[in-house]
Amino acid sequence: MARRVGLEVSLACAEAAKLANVDVVAAYPITPQTHIVEHLAELVADGHLDAEFVPVESEHSAISACVGSSAAGARTFTSSSSQGLALMHEILFIASAMRLPIVMAVANRALSGPLNIWNDHSDIMAERDIGWVQTFAENGQEVLDLMLHAFKVAEDKRVCLPVIVNMDGFLLTHVIEPLLMPEQAEVDAYLPPYQPQQRLDIAQPISMGMVGMPEVYTEAKKASLEALLGSYDVVKEHWAGFAKQFGRQYKPIESYRSEDAEVLFVTMGSLGETCMTAIDELREAGVKVGSVRIRLWRPFPVDDFLAAIQGAKGLIVMDRALSPGVPAGPVATELRGLLYAKGYHLPVQNFVAGLGGRDVTRADFRMMLDKARKAFAAGGEMTCEMVGVKE
Amino acid sequence: MIEVRFHGRGGQGAVTSAELMALAAIAEGKYAQAFPSFGPERRGAPVQAFLRISDTPIKLREKIYEPDVVVVLDPSLLATANVKAGLKPGGTLVANSSKPVSAVRGECGFGGRTAVADASKIAEEELGVPITNTTMLGSLMKAAGLIKPESIVAPLAERFGKIADKNRRALERAYAETVIEE
Amino acid sequence: MADEGLVPWRQLALGMAMPEAGSAKRFNTGDWRGKRYPVTDRDKCIKCGLCWITCPDMAYLPDESAEGYYKWDSYYCKGCGICIAECPKQAIEWREEKEEDKYGPACGS
Numbered sequence: 001m002a003r004r005v006g007l008e009v010s011l012a013c014a015e016a017a018k019l020a021n022v023d024v025v026a027a028y029p030i031t032p033q034t035h036i037v038e039h040l041a042e043l044v045a046d047g048h049l050d051a052e053f054v055p056v057e058s059e060h061s062a063i064s065a066c067v068g069s070s071a072a073g074a075r076t077f078t079s080s081s082s083q084g085l086a087l088m089h090e091i092l093f094i095a096s097a098m099r100l101p102i103v104m105a106v107a108n109r110a111l112s113g114p115l116n117i118w119n120d121h122s123d124i125m126a127e128r129d130i131g132w133v134q135t136f137a138e139n140g141q142e143v144l145d146l147m148l149h150a151f152k153v154a155e156d157k158r159v160c161l162p163v164i165v166n167m168d169g170f171l172l173t174h175v176i177e178p179l180l181m182p183e184q185a186e187v188d189a190y191l192p193p194y195q196p197q198q199r200l201d202i203a204q205p206i207s208m209g210m211v212g213m214p215e216v217y218t219e220a221k222k223a224s225l226e227a228l229l230g231s232y233d234v235v236k237e238h239w240a241g242f243a244k245q246f247g248r249q250y251k252p253i254e255s256y257r258s259e260d261a262e263v264l265f266v267t268m269g270s271l272g273e274t275c276m277t278a279i280d281e282l283r284e285a286g287v288k289v290g291s292v293r294i295r296l297w298r299p300f301p302v303d304d305f306l307a308a309i310q311g312a313k314g315l316i317v318m319d320r321a322l323s324p325g326v327p328a329g330p331v332a333t334e335l336r337g338l339l340y341a342k343g344y345h346l347p348v349q350n351f352v353a354g355l356g357g358r359d360v361t362r363a364d365f366r367m368m369l370d371k372a373r374k375a376f377a378a379g380g381e382m383t384c385e386m387v388g389v390k391e
Numbered sequence: 392m393i394e395v396r397f398h399g400r401g402g403q404g405a406v407t408s409a410e411l412m413a414l415a416a417i418a419e420g421k422y423a424q425a426f427p428s429f430g431p432e433r434r435g436a437p438v439q440a441f442l443r444i445s446d447t448p449i450k451l452r453e454k455i456y457e458p459d460v461v462v463v464l465d466p467s468l469l470a471t472a473n474v475k476a477g478l479k480p481g482g483t484l485v486a487n488s489s490k491p492v493s494a495v496r497g498e499c500g501f502g503g504r505t506a507v508a509d510a511s512k513i514a515e516e517e518l519g520v521p522i523t524n525t526t527m528l529g530s531l532m533k534a535a536g537l538i539k540p541e542s543i544v545a546p547l548a549e550r551f552g553k554i555a556d557k558n559r560r561a562l563e564r565a566y567a568e569t570v571i572e573e
Numbered sequence: 574m575a576d577e578g579l580v581p582w583r584q585l586a587l588g589m590a591m592p593e594a595g596s597a598k599r600f601n602t603g604d605w606r607g608k609r610y611p612v613t614d615r616d617k618c619i620k621c622g623l624c625w626i627t628c629p630d631m632a633y634l635p636d637e638s639a640e641g642y643y644k645w646d647s648y649y650c651k652g653c654g655i656c657i658a659e660c661p662k663q664a665i666e667w668r669e670e671k672e673e674d675k676y677g678p679a680c681g682s
Binding site: 004005006008168170171172174175176177178270271273274276277359360361362 | 414420423426453
């Protein structure tokens with residue numbers, strides 16, 4: 001039986017890696033990810049986790065060591081944030097191209113400059129196209145659950161791709177909250193030991209990380225792309241298996257009070273919770289508003305998203321990062337493109353909020369709704385507003 | 392849902408106070424959140440920590456702007472840190488001070504329900520250090536309830552090990568010595 | 574588009590790995606060689622092995638039939654001349670190669 005515990009979410013994340021019985025952890029500490037790897041280092045040092053902890057000299061080395069250990073057939077975990085994730089950048093593409101099932105927890109934090117250690121999504125939005133499966137957690141329980149699910153998906157023979165579990169830095173990582181900690185036996189039943197499809201083995205040598213000449217690069221990218229797109233079914237299948245094992249049900253897109261909603265907020269990560277409470281308060285005042293939350297970001301669950309917004313007369317898309325030089329944040333740009341491609345004529349108002357640790361409150365949601373409804377009524381151009389900029 | 396804001400100085404354990412209360416509430420089957428004022432924490436600098444306790448799941452990730460209770464771990468902050476900011480008119484101020492309630496009210500400008508204990512003195516006598524976090528939990532529990540007194544025992548033992556008993560004594564003394572004026 | 578892919582994408586190994594070990598052995602770098610090839614004068618050779626060490630294509634290997642000497646392999650030598658430059662006794666010299674001699678008896682094996 002699972003135990004109900006109060007735990008800092010970072011520690012829950014590290015405990016999930018322990019429950020997954022990882023073989024190798026290679027990571028470099030960076031705020032706000034630090035507690036995750038600190039705790040794993042302790043677990044290894046104290047003999048509670050039989051794994052190699054590789055104390056590397058940079059994040060570039062961390063992910064490179066992960067590529068090596070995963071290629072050798074070890075269940076491999078790392079974690080980073082912001083500048084650290086950015087320093088991993090070039091290797092992230094290599095990890096997915098080599099089809100290595102590394103799992104990484106990203107404690108989302110703003111990219112400098114100016115130097116800022118607080119939460120937003122600019123770090124991960126700069127890594128949208130790395131070819132990894134990516135999920136976003138809303139709370140501590142989801143961090144733990146998505147971590148276990150990540151290993152299951154990554155190592156599935158039909159996928160063989162690395163997975164990132166995103167969790168808002170500080171807003172989740174540094175919060176103590178209640179969660180259900182599963183027993184080792186339950187996790188073992190869900191997640192059996194890793195059986196690599198291929199690995200570096202001197203008894204049966206193979207070469208990995210080959211040069212892709214023009215004659216083969218396109219085909220190699222196609223193969224990786226198809227693997228990522230194909231992972232969608234596997235992601236859902238393993239969420240179904242998760243529900244069976246642990247009793248908690250997850251979907252690629254989560255809806256809240258959306259049935260008769262005229263306006264829907266679209267959020268990612270921990271913002272979804274404040275959004276839900278704001279919706280409850282607005283509903284009490286008679287406003288038909290709901291929300292959809294994107295849990296599976298890559299591969300993007302197109303059909304689930306379109307099904308979730310049926311009936312809505314307008315969307316309010318929240319971005320927690322800028323995409324300078326284009327008319328919207330990264331999420332809104334993508335969703336507007338998707339809606340256009342699918343023949344929808346649905347207005348999308350975009351708000352960029354919560355940059356670099358700026359709080360996003362229920363009052364902000366009310367303000368956004370108010371502005372968006374006026375814009376929808378006027379039928380004007382779709383805009384993007386940076387919330388709370390002091391003029 | 393009850394929202395509590397702790398004011399302390401880096402090193403006094405304001406974050407630990409919030410954490411211990413959250414752990415005790417969770418152990419009672421309640422829902423709770425404890426989180427620091429995110430950022431670099433430097434010894435001696437004014438810091439804040441936050442606590443939410445509720446009978447139903449907490450779906451909120453914003454900071455606490457209108458607390459029901461404010462706890463001040465360091466007397467010097469009463470006059471300097473605007474500790475009453477956002478404190479609900481019917482809310483409670485719990486302060487560490489050697490002065491009487493009237494003087495505390497004068498220092499911080501809050502005229503509502505106020506609880507005061509000389510936590511620095513109690514901590515010095517019971518723990519031998521002026522770290523007032525566990526001591527002030529006794530005042531908080533007396534002034535605001537929030538958890539059953541016995542619920543704090545396990546989190547204290549878990550966190551403090553050998554010196555848990557000393558901390559418990561400090562907490563109980565503060566509970567007994569706290570003066571509350573409506 | 575004039576360029577074509579070499580292999581259908583479904584047929585690529587996972588992560589474009591090369592599942593066969595030592596396939597580079599078949600790589601005929603000797604084909605790149607121009608109109609000359611290096612020849613060692615074994616009277617001048619002091620068996621130091623620098624040709625073997627410095628050759629970028631493993632075109633020199635220990636000669637099993639003459640201990641201490643190194644055997645040149647036509648299949649791998651691309652004619653770069655590093656061995657000629659590095660030989661401390663100037664024991665290796667270019668020799669002109671006719672097209673019909675290019676694939677001599679020593680082939681990758």
